Amino acid sequence: MARIIPIEGERREAVDAAIGVLSKARPVAMPTETVYGLAADATDPAAIASIYETKGRPRFNPLICHMADLEMAERYAIFDPISRSLAERFWPGPLTLVLPLKPDSAIHPLATAGLDTVGIRVPRGFAGELIRAFGRPLAAPSANSSGKISPTTAQHVDADLGDRINLVIDGGPCQVGVESTILKVEDGRIRLLRPGGVPVEAIEEATGLVVERPKGTGTAAIEAPGMLASHYAPNAHVRLDAISVMPGEALIRFGSQPVDGMGQAAAVLELSPTGDLGEAAANLFGLLKKADQTGAAGIAVTPIPDHGLGEAINDRLQRAAAPRNV
The missing domain is CATH 3.40.50.11030 (Threonylcarbamoyl-AMP synthase, C-terminal domain)
Structure with a gap:
């Protein structure tokens, strides 16, 4: 089973142990405010491949890349004025923005499923601290077998993936409990790709713009995680x-x-x-x-x-x- 390190009282040990595993191109389960993520170096193809392999995730399904802050995010993606204002208002927090990749972006195409865009989020708490210490963005889908129920405790992760990963960082139960809201700004319009931890009403209030919702669950092309029609499924x-x-x-x-x-x-x-x-x-x-x-x-x-x-x-x-x- 995986080694589980609690953050409380062992924060430095947790960061160091996580960096040790990440540096070997292996994934680490880390807590975020939304759900637990299966994190690996977003610039390393071997590390990203290990995420897909561990989860049994289809490789056409892109990964969200987590950053320490807006400054780090700007090294990898291009921000339009609306996306920048959203980032300044809601980061760190449960909001993912799908943005054009910079031509020289070091994020590997495996993480973006070959798209010319990337989903970027700045998480609160320990995850942001780990990314800052590691110095590179972390691709981090939910830390569960693909298509199954997302984990909101370290114990959920261990029960599902404990025999496939080396390390779980235990930050207690996730505060938000559902994944991030995913938005894409195009031609001054905001499109909702996935509802999540930031309510659409808060986005509309912050921008003064109407957020365009998808026409139906699972009917759109895959532009971001969480868009598959069947997902988050229990056995029953x-x-x-x-x-x-x-x-x-x-x-x-x-x-x-x-x-x-x-x-x-x-x-x-x-x-x-x-x-x-x-x-x-x-x-x-x-x-x-x-x-x-x-x-x-x-x-x-x-x-x-x-x-x-x-x-x-x-x-x-x-x-x-x-x-x-x-």
């Missing part, structure tokens, strides 16, 4: 907008909604008893895992409002519920 079938429970299903509720047949559920799990979307986002992946561990054939999820962080929650649930051959 996921049923959305449930107002009743079938015998033997596990139930995930939001806001203590009444549900017919709840007494016959294999388990009843609460995203947020008070209807707090931030709490629900932080709990989402952990509860999907817990529901799956009951052995239930199905997971019923009650309706969730589609505003604020609810848009990101519903996006993840729709992909989790999608047919697995998509």
Whole structure:
């Protein structure tokens, strides 16, 4: 199993151990405010290949490259005025911007799936500190087997990838709990590629522009991570907008909604008893895992409002519920 080093009380040891593994072109599982990431040197093809191999991830699916700060990001990508203002407003934080690569960018094409753009994020906390100490950007998709539920604790990572990686840095539960919002600015327009930890309403308030949403889940060309139709999937079938429970299903509720047949559920799990979307986002992946561990054939999820962080929650649930051959 992987070595697990907690940040608290052992921060310097955690940074040094992570740099030691990264320097050997191997991935490290690190905490971010969104989910745990499987990080490796974004400039090293062997390191990037190790991410794809460890996750079993298709290589047409690009990786987000994480930077220490805006100054580092400017070495690798070209910022238009709107993207720069978004970076200044929301970094560090759960926002990814898809930007044109600089002609001399050292980010390897394996990380971008051969595209002429790159998704860039500046994470909060330990991840940013590690990138700064390492001195190079880290490509870091979620630290889980491809297509499965994203991890929000070190224990989630260890249970899934512990026999495939050497090191997990334990920063405790992730605060946001869903991946970053991904935006692409083109010709003065902002397109939403994936809803996430920054609500669309906050983007529109900050810029005064309407954010253009995709026409349908999984229908667009792959320009960024998290755009596959089937993703974040537990083993059990996921049923959305449930107002009743079938015998033997596990139930995930939001806001203590009444549900017919709840007494016959294999388990009843609460995203947020008070209807707090931030709490629900932080709990989402952990509860999907817990529901799956009951052995239930199905997971019923009650309706969730589609505003604020609810848009990101519903996006993840729709992909989790999608047919697995998509």
